[in-house]
Amino acid sequence: MNFPSLILLALAMSTDAFAAAIGKGAAMQRPRFLQALRIGLLFGVIEAITPIIGWLIGSIATEWVAAWDHWIAFTLLLVLGVSMVREGLSKADDDEAAPAQNQSVIKLALTAVATSIDAMAVGVGLAFIDVSIVEASLLIGLATTVMVTIGILLGRALGGLIGKRAEIIGGIVLIGVGVAILYEHLG
Template identity: 30%
Template sequence: MILIAVGLGADAMSICMGIGIRWNTGRHRFRLAWHMGFFQFIMPIIGWSIGERVAGAVASVAPYVAGSPIIFIGLKMLYEAITSKPGDLAQKEEHAFERAVEKAGARTGKDPTRGWSLVFLSVATSLDALVVGFSLGIKNVNIWGASILIGFTAAAMALAGVIIGKHVGMKLGRFAELAGAFVLIALGISFMFT
């Protein structure tokens, strides 16, 4: 479960590295860590409740239904990390953030650690956790312990990402995304065979 938490936290960490380049006060750090952790905590619970209801209907193929989404997320992260150039990750996150802010009707360039901008960013980052929660529901895992671990890990990794972003920028963001991808792919495969 720790590896799943780290794999999911890698996304939050890489995004927070980009934000930490510009917004890096104690308040920015707290808001990012709190929101990333909270949404990474709550989304697996929502996904789990759906997965638990579906588990009976897919009992004969449950390991494949549980492992496939996690492998897909890992492959998507791996593809994005491999096909992007070192500066592309920060630019990609910035464009995704700007689109989310525009949809919310806010001004682009606004502090992403405040208001609806932060909520949209946190939800978008935790969608993978929703899918993982679905898989955990099919596997009938204790979701409360798993979600607490995922939430705290994401909060810690988001905080570390903001701090690292201030000092080294996006140089490590690609590494974090690659590491998270490999962890999730391996775990998805293990879900299929256990």
């Protein structure tokens, strides 16, 4: 696999995380660049690790990972999305709402894992071709870090327009990403 192909692969692997980041950014109250970058780094590190895990699994579990990756991602994103929608609906108004500025690291990490399951499956496939898994994983992690940081900041801009419904919309976006992953694999 040549370098331009690896760049395209890295960008493709970061699109789910980018969509989820827009939803997360919209649910946050004015995230700053450093905050967006930290979230981007969390997503990027997780997205860089999963292809390595997939590569290590290699031929041992190829069929299982390929058969279930979309269901795992869909379930995680559905649960997280429903949780965000429920939290958004339970807020009486902006004054009573706790600021979403302190996003739960656990929720963010689960979202990152959910959006990187497909990268694990790609890692399994990379085990069977001539490619440097370290180079591929670093590029995937870098692309995801950049895309998620941009997504959080875009979500911030959209969040001001959306107001208190931002968390509900963010949850719907996560559910939509999960459905899209499921549709892509089943369709």
